[in-house]
Amino acid sequence: MKRLLGLIGFYLLVAVIILYAVFPFYYAIVTSLKAGSELFSVNYFPMTWNWGNYVSVFREQPFAYNLLNSVLVSFSVVALSLFFGVTAAFALGRVQFRGRGFLLLTVLGVSMFPQVAVLSGMFELIRGFGLYNNLLGLVISYMIFTLPFTVWVLTTFMRDLPKELEEAAIMDGAGPWEIIFKVFLPLMWPALVTTGLLAFIAAWNEFLFALTFTLTNDQRTVPVAIALISGASQYELPWGNIMAASVIVTLPVLVLVLIFQRRIVSGLTAGAVKG
């Protein structure tokens, strides 16, 4: 009897956890399917299936551009940080040299930088390069938070690869370049997928730089676009549109995360990096 009660209590706790985690997003979907004045009555289940908000979010602002911007920025950030991350991780993970520990600590230190702490300097830099209100400016500035953890996680992974592989490659006369790209890279797919995904999510969700370094609506990324959706007045926010836009940006990330959940969990804990 006591056992049964314990079991019921446990599954009750499980149900509460699931409900707590899932409900807000579920409610966003329910809201996004409402039209007009239906918004102002609270419903726990979708009453009508109204896709109007999904259409109007694209019609009333350049949301397609915003999505495209987010995709371009995120993919470029992933590609760049993986490339620089892999080459640096080879040096930091496989070669002993003086100052290695110091470099690793520096990289770790950079990942702790508050973004605001570099905001004015970064603004000057981006304007100096003529990249204000330009996606390339965002890509470059995002390196400050994706590069450190990419380097950090890939270094820990690279360090654990078997030495024999490298020895055999050196015997065959392979240089460092071949060792990285022909010997190690094929083995590193799990780590690359994990760090790539984390970098993608970080870039996809970034807000402060995107808000500060873009000016016009068609250069904005999705998070800024959503934050700035406004109605006729402060009290008339078009909640239906906001929720539809929110669902649209969240779904791709959510699908990726659920597909690769094992990878992500191991990546998060391996580097203890921020998501």
Place this chain on the structure above:
Amino acid sequence: MATAEAEIADDRLAGVAGNLTKAQQSQLTRSRVRAAWLFLAPMLILLALVAGWPLFRTIWFSFTDANLSDLGSAKFIGFENYLTRIDGEWYGVLADAEWWNAVWNTMKFSIISVSIETALGLIVALVLNATFKGRSLVRAAVLIPWAIPTIVSAKMWGWMMHDQFGILNHMLLGLGLISAPLAWTASPDLAMVAVIMVDVWKTTPFMALLILAALQMLPTDCYEAARVDGIHPVKVFFKVTLPLIKPALMVAVIFRLLDALRIFDLIYVLTSNSRDTMSMSVYARQQLVDFQAVGYGSAASTLLFLTVALCTVLYITFGRVRFEGR
């Protein structure tokens, strides 16, 4: 230990064939080190460009009267942005009541939200560590808040906490817990509560996953011993589990704390520039961008940087102590 092993491995790599002369070996090692620096260079240059240089410039700006519309004409004014006395009155960030309000808000937010996240994270991690049907479903569900962009979380909860049409008020009214709808994000008393609620929802999964990783590395034998001795699970948790995962827990807490100290997006979107929730980051950005006072805002940014840097140094020292202790 690890370093010595790696050194041996490196020596072995250098003398791979076994029939290389000493000179050839050291030449191989040297060329490896040279290659290493060559591979490091792009990353280091990029990092210096996007992190080192902007940080240096921000600190420099904090000693100038720079203005956003004309950064070039900034003049050095010493510590005036931080603290200065003009006609018997104190001026500067350190004399600004709004700044200290932002500091106090940030501290309050960080400590309360991280404490709640740790407690809830522990519970979720313990649940996920048990074997039961549907465990992978729970883990997937728990990842959802983590995966949702912060801006979206802020908007979603902003809608749920809407004073007139929000489902949260509807629920609480239905349960009879409140007698009138609450203005969650607008009222001075509740705005910080609202921010903390959303942050807890969003970051508890991260905490839970870090704690779960620590739980899964625990040795099973002491649990078996405890079970054989018939010790109550609650006692086992406090006497065995908690002390064993404490180092990992501390690292996770400090990590989250550093993250919480620089909070910006959630507060900016949920309550905008409201005085009741303004964090140090929001204050600095408001000065920098809205008021165009780059010098003054940079001084605030630099102070935030120093706060976080101090915590980071503590974290790294703490992390190393743990590393050597093993």
